[in-house]
Amino acid sequence: MARIVVVGPHPDDQELGMGGTIARLASQGHHLLLLDMTNGEPTPLGSPEIRKAETAAATKILSPDPAEHPGSVPITRMLLGLTNREVQHTLEARHRTAAVFRAWQADMVFTTYPVDAHPDHRAVTRIVEDARFDSKLSKITMPAPVDLWTGATLEGPGVEDGGKQTRPCHPKWLFYYYATHLRWVADPSFVFDITGCVDTKIDAIRAYHTQFVLPEKNRKVVDWVAASAVYFGSRIGTDAGEPFHTREPVGLNSLASLAI
Template identity: 65%
Template structure:
């Protein structure tokens, strides 16, 4: 099984972009860590404690019955002002090492939200830093709980994929689509766990309908009931074609 790191600028980005895939991978038994770079606050209806509760509730929704619970860690960079600094980069690299990530998922690199762009660039560079010898990195500390993760050896995740949770009004052109048929409602429930973001603000309730529409559209591209698209800058190697949808 793979060690999978799913990076979100704010709690809810991972669920919006790839909640169905997270549930699918969790059900397959992979070791999944959700890394929230910021706590997402301030927002009109939220507060730090509520967002913490919502984030952990969403993670529980995405772990199917009988699957290992999803881990979630808050890095604690400031919301709305995430910057690409060496210090921030090394904090992300430390999480990559501590988790010994094989696969990383990050937001698509073209986005109107500065935090999204900064987080993706940070993680791309941290992926490289995580493999460097003679680079001392601090043990990651979860700002949700105050608990630390023990540091691992230098490592270089083999894959980095981009999920779509963009603020740009454009049509995604994914490199591949994951069949998430059967996980549609799980994804929706994980999004609605963020009550302060998608239930209380009336204008945001339509986001859930957009997510449903996207699931159907992406699924239609591969002949499935539901799908989630991903992008890669690196070619994916195949040993056969039996798994192609």
């Protein structure tokens, strides 16, 4: 099964952009790590403690029930700890992110689409793109990263020497999900079928109570996300879908590789 890292500039970005895909992939037995680059604070109604609890609740909702999905793997989540509203594309940020990829031995990485009004989103996309390259570097020390949600060192197959080093890797795939602050409709490279996972996605978004339930003006965001899932599902002939972009071609070896 694939080892996947889903990067979000802030807690809730992953759920908004690809919560259904996360739930589906986890239920299929893939190993998912959700990497929050910042804790998302300050916000008008939140606090670091509240956002931590909301993030844990959302992750639990997305994680599959092993009784219903034998062979599934619980979702792992960690906080890198960059500063919300001040994310910068720096060598330090690149290498800290690359250390996550190496520790997890990521085969595949998802991050936000590069065209966005939010400076944090644009910066994170650049960090992830360069970290993907940096993760394969040899003759460099990249210690195992610490999860700032819990204070624990991330465990993974690439952690070596008691956490003092991580083994090089190079994620084969980099895909972009849409959680943009621009008012435009995505023109995706492909759409992932999330039929049966929409309710899970919406419940995970609503777990961020301070962001999408308490602020009345933000409640409609949930409706927009649900409508988007129906629209993109209709583009591939299913009940629901999530759009993705890739800068590299996706290969097929038979028509059976096409889901629809």
